[in-house]
Amino acid sequence: MRTFKKGGIHPPENKITADIGIEILPTPDIVTILLSQHLGKPAKPVVKKKQKVKKGQLIAEADGFISAHIHATTSGMVKSIDERVSSPAGQFSQAVVIESDGQEEWADGLNIDIDYESLSREEKLRKIQDAGIVGMGGAGFPAHVKLNPPPEKKVDTFILNGAECEPFLTTDHRLMLEKPEEILKGLDIAASFFDKDIKVYIGIEANKADAIKIMEERTQGTRFEVVPLKAKFPQGCEKQLINTVTGRVLAEGQLPFDVGCLVHNVATIYAIYEAVAKNKPLIERVFTVSGMEINSRKNLRATLGTKITDIVDYCGGVTDEINQVIVGGPMMGKAQFTFDVPITKTTSGILFINNRGLERSRERACIRCGKCVEVCPQGLQPWIMTDLARLNQFELLPAYGLNDCMECGSCTFVCPANRDIVHWIKYAKVMNTRQKR
Amino acid sequence: MTTQTRQLTVSHAPFVRSGDSIEKVMYTVALALLPAIAAAIYYFGLRSLWVTLTSVISCIVFEFLINKIRKKDLTCFDGSAIVTGLLLSLNVPAGLPFWMVIFGSFAAIVIAKELFGGLGYNIFNPVLVARVFLLISFPAEMTAWVVPHSVDMVTAASPLGLLKTEGLSAIANISYWKLFMGEIGGSMGETSALAILIGALLLYAKGYIKLKIPLTFIATTFLFTGLFYLIDPSKYASPVFHLLSGGLMLGAFFMATDWVTSPMLARGQIIFGFGCGLLTGIIRLFGGYPEGVAFSILIMNALVPLLDKWDLNSIAKGRRAH
Numbered sequence: 001m002r003t004f005k006k007g008g009i010h011p012p013e014n015k016i017t018a019d020i021g022i023e024i025l026p027t028p029d030i031v032t033i034l035l036s037q038h039l040g041k042p043a044k045p046v047v048k049k050k051q052k053v054k055k056g057q058l059i060a061e062a063d064g065f066i067s068a069h070i071h072a073t074t075s076g077m078v079k080s081i082d083e084r085v086s087s088p089a090g091q092f093s094q095a096v097v098i099e100s101d102g103q104e105e106w107a108d109g110l111n112i113d114i115d116y117e118s119l120s121r122e123e124k125l126r127k128i129q130d131a132g133i134v135g136m137g138g139a140g141f142p143a144h145v146k147l148n149p150p151p152e153k154k155v156d157t158f159i160l161n162g163a164e165c166e167p168f169l170t171t172d173h174r175l176m177l178e179k180p181e182e183i184l185k186g187l188d189i190a191a192s193f194f195d196k197d198i199k200v201y202i203g204i205e206a207n208k209a210d211a212i213k214i215m216e217e218r219t220q221g222t223r224f225e226v227v228p229l230k231a232k233f234p235q236g237c238e239k240q241l242i243n244t245v246t247g248r249v250l251a252e253g254q255l256p257f258d259v260g261c262l263v264h265n266v267a268t269i270y271a272i273y274e275a276v277a278k279n280k281p282l283i284e285r286v287f288t289v290s291g292m293e294i295n296s297r298k299n300l301r302a303t304l305g306t307k308i309t310d311i312v313d314y315c316g317g318v319t320d321e322i323n324q325v326i327v328g329g330p331m332m333g334k335a336q337f338t339f340d341v342p343i344t345k346t347t348s349g350i351l352f353i354n355n356r357g358l359e360r361s362r363e364r365a366c367i368r369c370g371k372c373v374e375v376c377p378q379g380l381q382p383w384i385m386t387d388l389a390r391l392n393q394f395e396l397l398p399a400y401g402l403n404d405c406m407e408c409g410s411c412t413f414v415c416p417a418n419r420d421i422v423h424w425i426k427y428a429k430v431m432n433t434r435q436k437r
Numbered sequence: 438m439t440t441q442t443r444q445l446t447v448s449h450a451p452f453v454r455s456g457d458s459i460e461k462v463m464y465t466v467a468l469a470l471l472p473a474i475a476a477a478i479y480y481f482g483l484r485s486l487w488v489t490l491t492s493v494i495s496c497i498v499f500e501f502l503i504n505k506i507r508k509k510d511l512t513c514f515d516g517s518a519i520v521t522g523l524l525l526s527l528n529v530p531a532g533l534p535f536w537m538v539i540f541g542s543f544a545a546i547v548i549a550k551e552l553f554g555g556l557g558y559n560i561f562n563p564v565l566v567a568r569v570f571l572l573i574s575f576p577a578e579m580t581a582w583v584v585p586h587s588v589d590m591v592t593a594a595s596p597l598g599l600l601k602t603e604g605l606s607a608i609a610n611i612s613y614w615k616l617f618m619g620e621i622g623g624s625m626g627e628t629s630a631l632a633i634l635i636g637a638l639l640l641y642a643k644g645y646i647k648l649k650i651p652l653t654f655i656a657t658t659f660l661f662t663g664l665f666y667l668i669d670p671s672k673y674a675s676p677v678f679h680l681l682s683g684g685l686m687l688g689a690f691f692m693a694t695d696w697v698t699s700p701m702l703a704r705g706q707i708i709f710g711f712g713c714g715l716l717t718g719i720i721r722l723f724g725g726y727p728e729g730v731a732f733s734i735l736i737m738n739a740l741v742p743l744l745d746k747w748d749l750n751s752i753a754k755g756r757r758a759h
Contacts, residue, residue, distance in 0.1 A: 011453050061603065166452065211657045252756065328454040337447045356450055362510065364559030366461055368696045370647065371457075384749060399753040409451035416457040417557070423449040 002290065003204055003230035004240040005249075006188025007377040009410045011230055011331065013207060014167045015037060017288050022174050022299045025314055027074045029100050031061065031305030032085060035091035036208060038134040039141045039345035041065030045096055051078045054107035059096050060272035066368055068142045068345075069132035072098055073283040073303045075105040082371045088327035088341050090334050091308050095342070098305070110280060116276045124276050131275035132345075133282050137161060140346040143272060147263065149192050153199065153257040156190050159245055162204040162211065163236035168290045169349040172266035174299045175286055176204070176211040179270060186273030188226065190264060200224045201245050207231040233331060234408040238263045240377050252404040267348070282345055289315055291351035293322035304315075308339045308350060318352050326351040326373050333408045363415040372411035372421060378404050382411040382421045389424040394431040402428060459556070463516025465643055466691075469636035472521045473687070476632035477625035480585040481531035485625050491535050493522030495542035517556045521545050524564040524691060527626020528684070528731075529571065531583040532590045537575055543599040544570040561738045562698045565688075565731045572731075582622035595622045597680045599675055601727035608674060616681035627687040637690040649706040650699055650713075651689040657714025658685060665722060679721065688730035689713070698738045704751075705744035711735045 006027065019061070043060035053072040060070040061068035076098050079246055085095035116124065129144035149155060160183075165170040176183060191200050201346060202219070204212045206228050216226045227245055229235050239250045240261055249258040264272075267285060274280040284302055290297045295316035304324040308325060312318055327341070327350055343350070372382040380401045388396050411421045477485040500513035513516075525541055550564035550708045554557040581592040596616070601606040610730025615621055626633070640646045663676035679685065693699060693713050700706050713733045721731025 009455070010453075011455070011552070140597065209752070257653065316592065318443075323447070324452065325445055326450075326452055329449070332450050333452065334450065335445070335447045337445055339443070339445075351452075353452065354446070358448075358452070358454060362457075366554065367459060367462075367557050367758075368699075368701055369462070369645075370696070370701050373701065381701075381749065399756065400749065401752075401756055407450075413451050413453065414455045414457060416459050416462050418458065420449060422451070426449070 001228055001230040002244050003232050004235065004326055004377060006379045007375045007410060008232040008240075009375050010166050011413060013231070014290070014330075015170050015173070015207065016168065017297050017299050018173055018208075018291050020170075020174075020297070020299055022178055022286055022301050025302035025306060025311065027100055027104065027303040028306055028310045030079065031073050031098050031100065031303055032082075032307060033070060033073055033096045033098065033305040033343040034085060034093045034342060034344055035060045035070055035086050035095060036087060036089075036091070037070065037140065037304070038068040039066065039139060040068070042093060043067060043070045045081055045094065047072075047081075047096060049078055049080055050170060052076070053078060053098060054105050055196065056110040056260055056283060058106040058245070058281075060283075062129075062142075066142060066145060068134050069130060069281070070096070071281040071283050072096075072107075073102045073305050074098060075103050075428055076101040084193075086338060087342055088334060088336060088344060088347060111278055111280050114277055114279055114313045116189070118233040119276070124189060125193070126392050127276050127279070128272055131271070131281040133268065133271045134345050135265060136267035136271060136285060136348065137343055138332065138348060143264070143268055146264070147190060149257040154260055155194050155257055155262050157242075157246055157262070158187075158194065158198055158200045158373050159202070159241055159261060159263045160187055160237075160269060161236055161241055161263050161410070162202060162203040162208070162215075162239060164208070164266075165205060165231070165236040166234045166331055166349070167287045168351055169329050170290075170299055171286050171288050171348050173208050173211055174194055175266050175270055176208070182272050182273045183266060184218055184222075184224065185277065186271075189276050190269060191273055194262075197389070202226045203229050203235075203241055203245055205229045205231045205235055224337040233410065234377055234406075235376070237408060251402060255348050274376050285343070285345060285347065287343065288401060289352075290348040290349065291326075291353040293354050294320045294352040295319065302343060304344060305342045308336070309343050311337060311343075311350060312352075318383045319354075320407045321354040322352050324351075324353050324355045326353065331413070332407065360405075361418050363419050366419060369416060370412045371416070375410040375414050377408060377410060380405055380407065382425070385405050385428065386421045386424045389428040392431075394428045395435065397425075397428045398432065402432070440713070447479050447535060459518050462645060465645060466520045467516060467523055467638065468565050469639045470520070470527065470691070472518070472632040473626040473629065474523065475525055476629035476711050477527065477531065480619055480628065481583045482590070484590065485526075486529045486752060488529065488531060488533060488535070488538055488625065489523060489526040491538045491700050492526035492529075492542055492554075493519055493574070495539045496522035496525070496546050499542055499546040500551070503547060505573075509555070512556065515556070518546060521563050523568050524626075527687060528568045528624050530579065530581055530592070531625050532579055532581055532592060533571075537571060537578060539701045541572075542568040557697055559697055560741070561735055562695050565692055565735050566737075569735065570730050582621055582624070585620045585628075592621050595727070596678070597721065597727040600678075605672065605674060608678065611678075613677055613681060616678065621682070621699055623682075624684065627684040630681050630686045632692055633686040640690075640694075646690065646694040647699075647706060649703060650710040652715045653710030654693055655680065655685065656688040657711050658717045659714075660690040661715060662720030662722065668738075668759040673722065679718075683721070683728045685717065688717075692694040692702070692730075693734050693737075697708055698741060700741050700744045700748070702745065705748050708744055709737050709741065712740065
């Protein structure tokens with residue numbers, strides 16, 4: 001079975017929710033829609049307090065090239081526009097708070113069937129841009145920018161990322177099982193932006209045998225090829241997936257289209273289908289609720305702006321042992337300091353865990369075992385970067401590939417000295433950016 | 438309790454760990470040393486066990502005292518002091534007076550390890566520092582090798598010692614089989630190549646040793662001594678004899694592979710192993726001491742920061758060129 005060349009680990013999979021169907025979480029009375037749910041500049045609000053809005057109506061406009069539109073996720077009245085709401089990414093962002101009227105009334109011309117096959121490339125791209133779609137695997141890069149690379153970059157390979165290598169998460173897995181037709185149509189739409197002879201691959205980790213089977217059945221006789229991948233973290237990272245499927249290697253600073261590739265995540269492709277074929281902006285998403293400290297574990301489809309408190313209530317509350325709430329997976333997710341955080345376009349999972357054991361173990365000196373070097377999928381030297389960062393020698397790190405590190409956490413996972421390698425690397429990145437200013 | 442009043446811990450990803458720890462690694466190494474200790478007890482009698490216990494306990498006590506003096510968290514039970522103690526006992530003759538064993542533990546833990554900053558910061562292999570310390574301080578006691586299966590700790594020279602002082606004829610009747618099994622004079626743990634290989638196999642299976650170092654080490658010694666054997670077999674001992682006698686096996690698999698004091702990267706490891714092997718060969722054939730494993734590893738330990746720096750500079754250069 002195919003896998004990427006360098007490094008990688010195999011953390012316990014814990015895909016507890018793999019067999020549980022997607023459940024719809026009712027829209028709460030109040031939704032808090034963050035205006036920064038993507039990479040790039042936050043969107044600018046175009047609605048006022050007390051204004052009535054319909055579901056899917058534009059409430060904030062993209063600000064600049066790398067930015068994305070934000071839409072009302074339910075119908076009702078704008079209760080307030082708050083300046084500092086904590087986001088699951090650990091920052092503060094402006095947010096539009098909408099009080100739902102319970103009608104779920106769509107704005108005109110949205111959520112309808114469209115004969116999209118006759119649309120031109122520009123019209124389809126426009127729809128994707130208008131729908132505010134961003135990379136839903138976690139990066140949040142605006143999809144219309146990614147689908148429209150500079151003309152001098154020839155893209156010959158399109159990869160659907162169904163690896164979902166993070167433990168616990170089963171979002172893409174469930175989507176592939178429950179919406180295979182829609183995903184393949186979305187893939188068709190996305191591939192239509194490129195040359196007719198573009199190669200289209202569907203990469204799925206082998207631990208999702210049922211999804212591989214379904215996708216293989218549905219792609220019989222089409223130009224799509226399903227590629228089963230060895231279950232190994234971080235198989236779902238763009239660079240590793242490209243390496244696995246095509247053998248190509250991205251150098252530091254290179255983007256996928258520099259090596260002729262484009263990768264989109266399953267959830268994003270599904271959103272693209274809904275935007276183009278149904279005129280539906282991105283106002284809801286599927287995510288996994290898991291971990292040992294929540295009373296029922298589910299795959300949920302929820303309105304963006306639903307708070308974690310609402311989700312906890314719906315899932316029967318948390319246990320007394322909980323001490324961490326993670327948005328994302330356990331390898332690359334973010335720990336929250338409060339339950340009072342709304343979900344966004346990039347929320348692929350929420351984990352409720354008890355990690356007190358980890359908290360108590362001390363960071364020791366590096367014993368130079370070399371395991372971090374062995375597992376680094378980017379072939380870096382995490383140990384020396386950690387040593388230098390601890391000595392505040394941040395400017396020395398880029399020479400060893402600091403910016404080539406995507407913070408997958410494999411090094412920290414294996415470190416017997418319990419060193420917070422990723423933490424130090426991230427810290428060094430922040431300090432270097434600060435010094436440049 | 439509502440979600441509002443709960444305290445959440447904010448920490449950095451990843452939120453899962455492999456469960457590997459310094460303790461786990463160290464206790465596995467200790468386990469891998471048990472065959473060699475069993476061989477020592479078998480060949481040199483029960484006193485071997487007392488030497489081992491003295492060495493282990495004194496290492497733990499010294500580490501505990503230093504932790505207290507430096508006002509640091511207790512590291513005396515993380516297993517590294519135990520491994521140091523076990524290895525130290527395997528590096529001395531079974532008849533060494535107990536107070537000298539304790540002195541050796543002091544040299545290893547206090548001087549070679551803790552004065553440099555503790556586990557992870559020591560430049561030189563603590564056990565080898567202690568062995569050389571003892572060898573220079575008490576040359577007579579440190580070369581009084583116990584004859585295997587002797588009733589009252591009769592001592593004699595080791596095969597390498599015989600070779601150095603009395604020449605090739607003195608070792609003519611020592612069979613390779615005896616050398617391999619360990620039925621010869623020598624320090625407690627170094628005589629039985631078999632016991633060492635069993636332990637090394639466990640470490641290799643667990644992924645705790647990188648084979649590049651021991652293999653280049655042993656191969657270099659073998660080829661170097663083999664070259665001279667080919668030139669004049671009437672003057673030089675065979676490479677197989679050199680391979681199986683003295684501390685080569687123990688040194689190559691358990692000392693030179695010590696993570697903290699060996700290079701991180703492949704090229705450095707190969708140069709390190711080659712240097713150890715070459716120096717061992719030179720000291721054995723032309724040096725004043727019959728055995729050179731400890732000295733050669735210590736000398737190469739000193740070069741490790743340089744080797745690492747060289748490898749890192751090459752990496753940085755490669756990245757820039759890209």
